[in-house]
Amino acid sequence: MSPRPDTITGLHAEPALARTQVSWEPLGFDPLIDHFRVYAVRGESAPGTPRESDLIAKTVYPTFAHTNLDPAGETWTYTVLAVSDAGRRGRPSVPLTGSSLPSVTATGREIARIGDFDGRTLEHHLAPSSYAKIPAEFPGAVIEYEQGADEPGTAWPYLLPGPGDAWAGKKPYRARWTLTLDDAPQADLDLAVWLVDTTRLGGILRVSANDEHVTDIELPVGSTRGSREGDATVPGSTLRRSFHEHALPASLLQAGVNVLELELAEGGWAAWDAVGVFARE
Incomplete structure (x- = not known):
């Protein structure tokens, strides 16, 4: 009879925003592993014996990304076992508790925002599918938005094109967001950039404040469906949301216009x- 797979060891949980990356030590080739559960x-806490109703994934790799978690943060306890190519199950691992990181949208005090943090593009200009109008409306590849004067539905197009988009002239579009602060910040603020989807090209979103470089956000490979579909919360949606949050140094900001x-x-x-x-509370 084929041997039973070894017990999974080295379970590890890496926290991230709205996700937890779970990994473990790989197993050898005797027996061959069909998949991990x-x-x-x-x-x-978790029951001593895993319940099939708690199965969230089967994977052939010694890692799993638990995604679409609440941006406010979630805590889960994970157990993993291996199944051989003969269908024999190994004993379950020791359970491991992991928590995703909380978003600044949940922990901070809002200073200004454009749109709703809800997994949808629908409140933005030209959403959900009229992207072809963007080059004509913004021929200089610059989008200007003034906080308090403009609205997302009329001034902030739902897509920001990049140099990989032939339909938009292969230009690096810039979105310029003007906001007024009553006082100069005494501590760093946080910038939250949530995306509903990206293309299979990925990309680099360059962030600056008052003409000073802040950070380059590496965009993940997306599903390239977000140009035509505007709601990633629909059951079965293939849109690939991503969440990016970075410090805005107080030294780059000032009282008045920024x-x-x-x-x-x-x-x-x-x-x-x-x-x-967002301001840190």
Whole structure:
């Protein structure tokens, strides 16, 4: 009879925004492993024997990304076991508790935002599918948005094109967001950039504040469906949301008018969910 797979060891949980990356030590080739079964239970404990109702994934790799978690943060307890090519199951691993990182949209105080942090592009200009009008409306590849004067539905197109988009002239579009602060910040603020989808080209979103470079956000490979579909929360949606949050140094900001610029310097378009600036509480 084929031997039983070894018990999974080295279970590890790496926290991220709205996701937890679970990994473990790979097994050898005797027996051959058909797949791993990943079980998860909300909270900090799990039953001694995994319940099939708690199975959240089967994978052939010694890693699994638990995605689409609440951006406010979630805690789950994971158990993994291996199944051989003969269908024999190994004993379950020791359970491991892991938590995703909380978003600044949940922990911070809102200073300004464009759009709603809800997994949809629908409140933005030209959404969900009229992207072809963007080059004509913004021939200079610059989008200007003034906080308090403009609205997402009329002034902030749902896509920011990039140099990989032939339909938009292969230009690095820039979104310039002007906001006024009553006082100069005494501590760093946080910038939240949530996307509903990106293209298979990925890309680099370059962020600056008052003409000073802040960070380059590496955009993940997306499904390239967000140019035509505007709601990633629909059951079965193939849109690939991503969440990016970075510090805005207080030294780059001032009392009065400030300009944040988001330039899609490389790759294809990004579909906005929302962007916001938050003070740390």
